[in-house]
Amino acid sequence: MTVAPPRPVPPRRREHPSISQRAYAERTVKTLTRRKVVNSVMVGLTWVAAVLATLPLLFILFYLLKKGATSLTPAFFTQMPKPIGESGGGMANAIIGTMILVGIATCIGLPIGIGAGLYLAEHKGTKLATIVRFLSDVLNGLPSIVMGIFAWQFIVRPMGHFSAIAGGIALGAMMIPMVTRTTEEMVRLVPTSLREAALALGYTRWRTSLVIVLRTAAAGIVTGALVAIARIAGETAPLFFTALGNQFSSTSLNEPIAALPLQIFHYAISPYDSAHALAWAGAVVLIGLVLIVSIAARFATRARFGNAAD
Amino acid sequence: MTSSVAPPTSDLTAPPGGLAARLEVAGVGDRIYTTVITGFAASIPLLLVFIAVAVGVAAWPALHQFGFSFLTSSTWDPVHGIFGAAPALYGTLVSSILALIIATPLAIGVAIYLSEFAPAWLRQPVSFLVDLLAAVPSVVYGLWGIFVLIPLLRDYVVPFFKDTLRLGSTPLFSGPSYGPSMLAAGIILAIMVLPYISAVSREVLLAVPRAQREAALALGATRWETIWGAVLPYARSGIIGGVILGLGRALGETMAVTMVIGNRHEISASLLAPGYTMASLIANQFTEATGDLHLSALMAVGFTLFVLTLIVNALARWLVWRVSRGPMP
Numbered sequence: 001m002t003v004a005p006p007r008p009v010p011p012r013r014r015e016h017p018s019i020s021q022r023a024y025a026e027r028t029v030k031t032l033t034r035r036k037v038v039n040s041v042m043v044g045l046t047w048v049a050a051v052l053a054t055l056p057l058l059f060i061l062f063y064l065l066k067k068g069a070t071s072l073t074p075a076f077f078t079q080m081p082k083p084i085g086e087s088g089g090g091m092a093n094a095i096i097g098t099m100i101l102v103g104i105a106t107c108i109g110l111p112i113g114i115g116a117g118l119y120l121a122e123h124k125g126t127k128l129a130t131i132v133r134f135l136s137d138v139l140n141g142l143p144s145i146v147m148g149i150f151a152w153q154f155i156v157r158p159m160g161h162f163s164a165i166a167g168g169i170a171l172g173a174m175m176i177p178m179v180t181r182t183t184e185e186m187v188r189l190v191p192t193s194l195r196e197a198a199l200a201l202g203y204t205r206w207r208t209s210l211v212i213v214l215r216t217a218a219a220g221i222v223t224g225a226l227v228a229i230a231r232i233a234g235e236t237a238p239l240f241f242t243a244l245g246n247q248f249s250s251t252s253l254n255e256p257i258a259a260l261p262l263q264i265f266h267y268a269i270s271p272y273d274s275a276h277a278l279a280w281a282g283a284v285v286l287i288g289l290v291l292i293v294s295i296a297a298r299f300a301t302r303a304r305f306g307n308a309a310d
Numbered sequence: 311m312t313s314s315v316a317p318p319t320s321d322l323t324a325p326p327g328g329l330a331a332r333l334e335v336a337g338v339g340d341r342i343y344t345t346v347i348t349g350f351a352a353s354i355p356l357l358l359v360f361i362a363v364a365v366g367v368a369a370w371p372a373l374h375q376f377g378f379s380f381l382t383s384s385t386w387d388p389v390h391g392i393f394g395a396a397p398a399l400y401g402t403l404v405s406s407i408l409a410l411i412i413a414t415p416l417a418i419g420v421a422i423y424l425s426e427f428a429p430a431w432l433r434q435p436v437s438f439l440v441d442l443l444a445a446v447p448s449v450v451y452g453l454w455g456i457f458v459l460i461p462l463l464r465d466y467v468v469p470f471f472k473d474t475l476r477l478g479s480t481p482l483f484s485g486p487s488y489g490p491s492m493l494a495a496g497i498i499l500a501i502m503v504l505p506y507i508s509a510v511s512r513e514v515l516l517a518v519p520r521a522q523r524e525a526a527l528a529l530g531a532t533r534w535e536t537i538w539g540a541v542l543p544y545a546r547s548g549i550i551g552g553v554i555l556g557l558g559r560a561l562g563e564t565m566a567v568t569m570v571i572g573n574r575h576e577i578s579a580s581l582l583a584p585g586y587t588m589a590s591l592i593a594n595q596f597t598e599a600t601g602d603l604h605l606s607a608l609m610a611v612g613f614t615l616f617v618l619t620l621i622v623n624a625l626a627r628w629l630v631w632r633v634s635r636g637p638m639p
């Protein structure tokens with residue numbers, strides 16, 4: 001071991017670190033302050049982002065109500081459109097047309113979507129399930145206009161004319177992936193024990209699935225289906241190439257048919273104020289439908305609802 | 311399949327008949343059921359194949375005649391039958407990228423706020439309001455764009471950029487502003503893709519393990535440093551997936567864009583100039599297309615859009631899945 005250090009050394013030692021310690025401490029306080037400031041600024045910015053992101057919806061709703069509410073008279077729902085440029089009139093034919101189109105779409109999209117969803121939930125691990133799950137997400141993100149030109153090429157062109165049925169099929173095809181994914185998620189929530197109990201009681205597999213499992217998941221599936229319906233009811237682009245629109249009242253599936261979104265579009269780009277007023281009123285109806293369904297859906301499945309609109 | 315299975319006595323809806331008959335019915339029923347739902351499931355890949363084939367076949371004459379110049383030429387002349395979709399391709403890309411530049415920081419900001427800072431009672435309502443943006447029909451956005459957003463841009467925002475910030479001489483803000491423009495389309499698209507990016511980002515952020523945050527906090531990191539250093543890197547590929555998903559939506563969005571972009575088939579560097587996107591080109595000209603070649607050219611635009619969105623969507627889903635649902639095989 002070495003001898004104790006000579007006297008002059010300890011003071012130097014004591015002095016030296018104490019200086020650097022002070023500098024260090026000062027620097028630390030400075031960085032700490034800076035870090036705290038950065039922290040508060042960034043936290044504040046996320047707060048601002050949250051406010052900014054909720055503003056557009058409120059802004060849109062505000063204008064819809066301001067401009068559309070006055071035109072939302074009983075006549076809007078019961079009368080036919082007047083020749084363009086004349087004031088008054090309603091969108092009765094478009095409302096009926098949209099109902100018919102959505103009806104056809106639901107008849108196609110719902111059974112196929114639920115069936116495919118059941119497959120995905122019951123055959124989780126298979127190769128087909130993986131592919132279908134992935135592709136249904138991809139299909140979900142496909143632009144609706146692509147679905148429109150597909151339906152035109154596939155149905156309208158061979159038939160030789162635009163028709164309600166073609167519009168319904170295009171919308172139905174869009175509905176399939178949405179319903180599929182909701183059904184899958186809802187069916188997966190059904191406890192395995194329930195399925196096993198039914199099978200143990202001698203239920204066949206298909207009856208277990210259709211009677212026990214599907215009924216248990218029904219609330220969720222209906223909710224998902226309603227959200228999908230609200231979604232396709234507002235679709236415009238595919239109808240351009242299929243249902244086309246109609247100034248007259250038609251309920252024939254083989255004829256072009258009017259639809260609310262199409263009518264809103266035509267009125268919006270027309271130069272007449274009266275038409276604009278009707279467009280705003282139509283938009284209120286459309287968004288009212290979407291809002292009611294979304295809010296109802298949210299309350300119906302409050303437990304697991306992260307993506308009401310997705 | 312033993313014969314000792316006792317038929318359930320409480321099952322009143324069971325088909326009549328002896329055990330053998332029931333088993334037979336059961337087997338047939340199960341087989342039918344499995345076939346039907348497998349068929350329904352297989353209809354989704356089939357639908358995609360059908361779309362690709364139908365649109366591809368219709369697009370073939372134009373693609374065959376113009377080849378690669380279809381994507382690079384900017385002549386769109388139905389009268390002489392010369393078609394090049396470069397301006398539409400350009401408009402699609404520029405409006406979508408503009409939308410992402412506006413929407414991404416906002417969307418990630420909301421997602422961080424909702425997953426990290428929001429008080430519990432605010433979390434659900436705010437995410438609901440943001441999600442609801444995705445449910446607003448595109449034509450309603452278009453209507454709002456024509457009558458509210460465009461006047462707002464023309465009267466306040468553009469003068470602000472041009473006069474107050476003196477950006478009028480830069481290429482981005484040069485030229486007169488009539489209203490319908492690339493800028494309006496970008497802003498509308500930003501609002502429309504915001505909910506997609508924020509929903510995916512939120513889910514991915516919530517999927518980041520708590521331990522990840524706690525470890526960073528325990529080391530003395532501030533909350534922001536925790537997010538920046540420990541949470542965001544973990545969620546990065548999922549968030550990128552969400553952004554690309556938003557890109558897919560923006561690329562194919564039709565109605566709202568058609569209503570506000572001005573529909574002019576020209577490439578202009580200025581954001582204030584009107585433009586075209588692939589989707590709005592199809593929507594605008596389809597019903598008026600006269601010649602077969604014109605129609606085929608529009609189909610070719612549709613096919614390009616289809617391929618583009620297919621790639622973008624597949625990429626996005628793959629990225630999101632890698633984070634939140636385990637690796638894809």
